[in-house]
Amino acid sequence: MSGSRTDSERETGVVLGFLEEAERWQLASAQFPSKVGGKPAWLSLLNLPTVAELVCETCQLPTVFLLQVYAPIVGQERSFHRTLYVFCCKTPACYTANDNRCFKVYRSQLPRKNDFYPYDPPSDEEPAARADDECVLGSGVKLCRLCGCAGHKACSRCHTVTYCSKEHQATDWKQRHKKECSTSSVSDAVNMFLFPEWELVTEPEKLLVTDDEPPDSNSLQQANIASSDLEESELESMALHESQDSKIFQKFKERIATEPHQVLRYCREGSPLWVSSKHVPGKDDIPKCPCGANRIFEFQVMPQLLNHLKVDRPDASIDWGTLVVFTCAASCDQVNNYSAEFIWKQDFSVDQAV
Numbered sequence: 512m513s514g515s516r517t518d519s520e521r522e523t524g525v526v527l528g529f530l531e532e533a534e535r536w537q538l539a540s541a542q543f544p545s546k547v548g549g550k551p552a553w554l555s556l557l558n559l560p561t562v563a564e565l566v567c568e569t570c571q572l573p574t575v576f577l578l579q580v581y582a583p584i585v586g587q588e589r590s591f592h593r594t595l596y597v598f599c600c601k602t603p604a605c606y607t608a609n610d611n612r613c614f615k616v617y618r619s620q621l622p623r624k625n626d627f628y629p630y631d632p633p634s635d636e637e638p639a640a641r642a643d644d645e646c647v648l649g650s651g652v653k654l655c656r657l658c659g660c661a662g663h664k665a666c667s668r669c670h671t672v673t674y675c676s677k678e679h680q681a682t683d684w685k686q687r688h689k690k691e692c693s694t695s696s697v698s699d700a701v702n703m704f705l706f707p708e709w710e711l712v713t714e715p716e717k718l719l720v721t722d723d724e725p726p727d728s729n730s731l732q733q734a735n736i737a738s739s740d741l742e743e744s745e746l747e748s749m750a751l752h753e754s755q756d757s758k759i760f761q762k763f764k765e766r767i768a769t770e771p772h773q774v775l776r777y778c779r780e781g782s783p784l785w786v787s788s789k790h791v792p793g794k795d796d797i798p799k800c801p802c803g804a805n806r807i808f809e810f811q812v813m814p815q816l817l818n819h820l821k822v823d824r825p826d827a828s829i830d831w832g833t834l835v836v837f838t839c840a841a842s843c844d845q846v847n848n849y850s851a852e853f854i855w856k857q858d859f860s861v862d863q864a865v
């Protein structure tokens with residue numbers, strides 16, 4: 512309409528994550544990768560989360576590694592290296608609306624001078640030495656051969672492979688180990704249990720903005736207005752919710768339209784992009800860290816990631832609108848330990864066809 516408006520690209524402060532293929536060695540612990548699928552690349556090589564800590568609270572089966580984000584905090588020595596891990600259940604029936612019990616999040620961090628990695632950053636070249644044995648970390652911690660989490664139970668016949676649980680031993684027996692165990696060969700069959708593996712590469716989000724429009728109107732604020740509007744009569748409130756809901760969903764779609772392949776949005780202390788006005792957490796819904804600090808938004812996993820996980824089934828399926836991760840605002844010290852953090856699952860409303 513007006514010829515005086517100028518369009519420009521502005522960075523929003525959000526960093527977007529995209530999937531890319533990578534060499535195996537680039538996704539090993541020593542490279543401090545961000546990645547999706549495969550086995551976790553553990554940062555601290557001691558005190559990994561236990562099987563009990565990693566089971567789905569709904570079906571009680573061990574969860575599987577979904578992704579990890581390397582997210583050091585600049586200027587904080589204890590977080591010189593810092594990685595966040597997300598695990599999810601593989602039982603489609605556990606994915607009920609807005610229910611986060613089938614997810615687990617852990618944080619690991621190390622100072623620059625630590626027991627596991629050199630002081631100087633890794634080189635861009637493939638290291639001459641092969642990466643760690645698949646089943647044992649450099650620290651001597653044994654890993655489950657199927658899922659890559661801590662696993663100390665050895666196969667009672669050959670004693671060469673270890674597992675985290677009976678379930679994973681049984682799965683691997685059927686898929687691979689039955690043949691290997693008696694012949695002491697190593698199967699090169701693909702581990703079908705894990706999600707396909709990708710590197711997660713990041714890029715700052717840039718939006719085309721016109722000068723009379725603020726670059727980042729806050730969708731969280733709007734969502735809160737909608738969900739706190741309890742004074743209305745029920746009908747009015749429902750109508751309001753509906754229009755607020757479609758507004759927020761519209762906003763979601765518009766915001767991701769410029770980079771439709773984004774699978775992750777990272778903005779520590781920023782605001783998530785909600786897919787719906789329903790089931791937006793209030794302040795009391797996000798538990799504090801055991802250290803006493805509040806938890807703040809750090810990143811969200813987008814529904815686009817589902818397209819790459821090969822989880823589609825005709826009946827039930829692993830599914831989410833968005834997964835929002837909140838972490839300790841202080842990123843408190845934990846010396847070689849893994850700390851549980853908090854995840855919020857928000858699904859699309861029923862009337863939102865995607």
Ligand SMILES: [Zn+2]
Binds near residue numbers: 602613
């Ligand atoms: Zn489950």
Ligand SMILES: [Zn+2]
Binds near residue numbers: 659
């Ligand atoms: Zn396992």
Ligand SMILES: [Zn+2]
Binds near residue numbers: 666
């Ligand atoms: Zn065996």
Ligand SMILES: [Zn+2]
Binds near residue numbers: 801
């Ligand atoms: Zn804390």
